[in-house]
Amino acid sequence: MLSSCEKAIVKDVVTVTPDQTVEEILKIFKEKNIRNIPVLDNEGKFLGLVGLQQILVNLLPKSAVMEDGLDNLNFVVGATPGMAKRLRKLHEVSIAELIKTDAATVTPETSTIEALLVLAKRGSPVAIIDEDTKEFKGVITRQTLLDNLYDVLEEIEDEEAA
DSSP: OOOBSGGGOBOSOOOBOTTSBHHHHHHHHHHHTOSEEEEEOTTSBEEEEEEHHHHHHTTSOHHHHSTTOOSOOTTOOSOHHHHHHHHHHHTTSBGGGTOBTTOOEEOTTSBHHHHHHHHHHHOSOEEEEOTTTOBEEEEEOHHHHHHHHHHHHHHHHHHHHO
16 A cells, blocks of 8 residues: 655745745745745645745856856856846846746645655655645655655564564
8 A cells, every 4th residue: 555645744834925026035045944935826826836946047147047058157257246236136026937837746645655756856845735726735855755754664663673
């Protein structure tokens, strides 16, 4: 029998809404020491993730992030002030423009092995949503899934010792 990933779900998760600004979520990233935040609509439905990765990409010159763009920027001298100015300009941008809408999702009933596969292929975190209502239920991360597997291993070892 396959066990679900439900025990690996983190339910107390910081979330944001699409109308919040980059400046607001950068503060959350720093305060909470996190790199991705689920974005929910006013009804608690999952819209996607916004992460530090999307923000960092927006600080780079377009020629570096476009398909077949530059692979090396070492030739750019004095770029740091320009990036800092782009960051200042990005502060006022609504995160609605940066939402990763194709973020990985699973349901609480998803098997642990399937959740592991999604984490391995798509990265962490993976949003947990209700299959019918699309309501956000939490996230699983590489660490919470690994912690869950250690709990299962401990139970197995206790049974084996008995």
